[in-house]
Amino acid sequence: MVYRRTHQVVRRLAARRHAILNAAREAASEGGMAAVQIAPVATRANVAAGTVYRYFPxxxxxxxxxxxxxxxxxxxxxxxxxxxxxxxxxxxxxxxxxxxxxxxxxxxxxxxxxxxxxxxxxxxxxxxxxxxxxxxxxxxxxxxxxxxxxxxxxxxxxxxxxxxxxxxxxxxxxxxxxxxxxxxxxxxxxxxxxxxxxxxxxxxxxxxxxxxxxxxxxxxxxxxxxxxxxx
The missing domain is CATH 1.10.357.10 (Tetracycline Repressor, domain 2)
Structure with a gap:
């Protein structure tokens, strides 16, 4: 059986990815690209660092x-x-x-x-x-x-x-x-x-x-x- 993501799951995944990118943008706006580090970005996005790596290896x-x-x-x-x-x-x-x-x-x-x-x-x-x-x-x-x-x-x-x-x-x-x-x-x-x-x-x-x-x-x-x- 092929698993298909529901619209709700797709929206949740997209929202999480968007939150991570927004957190990275905020970090870069405040401290430049040097501030774009996985752990601080994860904290800003309110996700675990491992979650960031799932979206961005x-x-x-x-x-x-x-x-x-x-x-x-x-x-x-x-x-x-x-x-x-x-x-x-x-x-x-x-x-x-x-x-x-x-x-x-x-x-x-x-x-x-x-x-x-x-x-x-x-x-x-x-x-x-x-x-x-x-x-x-x-x-x-x-x-x-x-x-x-x-x-x-x-x-x-x-x-x-x-x-x-x-x-x-x-x-x-x-x-x-x-x-x-x-x-x-x-x-x-x-x-x-x-x-x-x-x-x-x-x-x-x-x-x-x-x-x-x-x-x-x-x-x-x-x-x-x-x-x-x-x-």
């Missing part, structure tokens, strides 16, 4: 899935913002603004996803995350080029360059450190969005209008909790 699996989960949420937000825009240029501005807001609002988590050194190999997950978001930017640049709003260009290279510029400017070693003020955060988001639009060929006056149109509410990141995490 290794720490590398847990962090890789965390990267994929956070990146999926970011990509969903980018698409939602771009799809709601009234035109292809507006969609590109909305996509870039959404990326910038995500990065500056969750800087420690974003750095962990992107480049923070970790003691396990999560290279493929990181690359997949960046490729997916770069592909979405390329899609929006392509649409604006087809509509005649942007000059013909290597859109794949342009998308990669824009994403790299956003990451370097907002969470790289040279990124500003005075982003606790929401007004400063808003100004930084608008500045990098304007830079991105100009870089792909949007005329200055039009670019400024698109930046204002794409403006999203930005809140200063919540201060990190002083939680002691076990190794």
């Amino acid at each position: 290794s720490k590398a699996d847990l962090i890789s899935e965390l990267i994929a989960d956070v990146s999926h949420d970011e990509l969903t937000a980018i698409r939602r913002a771009a799809d709601a825009a009234p035109g292809p240029s507006s969609a590109l501005a909305a996509a870039v603004t959404t990326i910038a807001v995500h990065v500056v609002s969750h800087r420690k988590l974003a750095w962990g996803i992107l480049a923070e050194p970790v003691d396990v190999d999560v290279t493929e997950s990181r690359l997949a995350s960046r490729r997916a978001i770069a592909a979405e930017i390329k899609l929006r640049i392509d649409a604006a080029v087809r509509a005649g709003h942007l000059p013909a260009q290597d859109t794949e290279l342009a998308a990669t360059a824009l994403l790299g510029a956003l990451h370097e400017a907002l969470i790289g070693p040279l990124a500003p450190n005075d982003l606790d003020d929401p007004i400063r955060l808003r100004d930084v988001v608008q500045t990098v969005t304007l830079l991105a639009l100009r870089a792909v060929g949007v005329m200055d006056a039009r670019a400024r209008g698109l930046v204002v149109q794409a403006a999203l509410p930005v809140q200063a990141p919540a201060p990190a909790k002083t939680t002691v995490l076990a190794g």
Whole structure:
């Protein structure tokens, strides 16, 4: 007889997996990827460490899935913002603004996803995350080029360059450190969005209008909790 999981069991298993990933995300948001350890994550998720291993056989699996989960949420937000825009240029501005807001609002988590050194190999997950978001930017640049709003260009290279510029400017070693003020955060988001639009060929006056149109509410990141995490 083949055992089939009931809907209730499937939902319970999915909820437990979701709780573990949420716990890992909270740990990374507060302490970076170094804080994503099996035992503390299990405690946060209110499960046994053995339960975490049943869902994620290794720490590398847990962090890789965390990267994929956070990146999926970011990509969903980018698409939602771009799809709601009234035109292809507006969609590109909305996509870039959404990326910038995500990065500056969750800087420690974003750095962990992107480049923070970790003691396990999560290279493929990181690359997949960046490729997916770069592909979405390329899609929006392509649409604006087809509509005649942007000059013909290597859109794949342009998308990669824009994403790299956003990451370097907002969470790289040279990124500003005075982003606790929401007004400063808003100004930084608008500045990098304007830079991105100009870089792909949007005329200055039009670019400024698109930046204002794409403006999203930005809140200063919540201060990190002083939680002691076990190794």
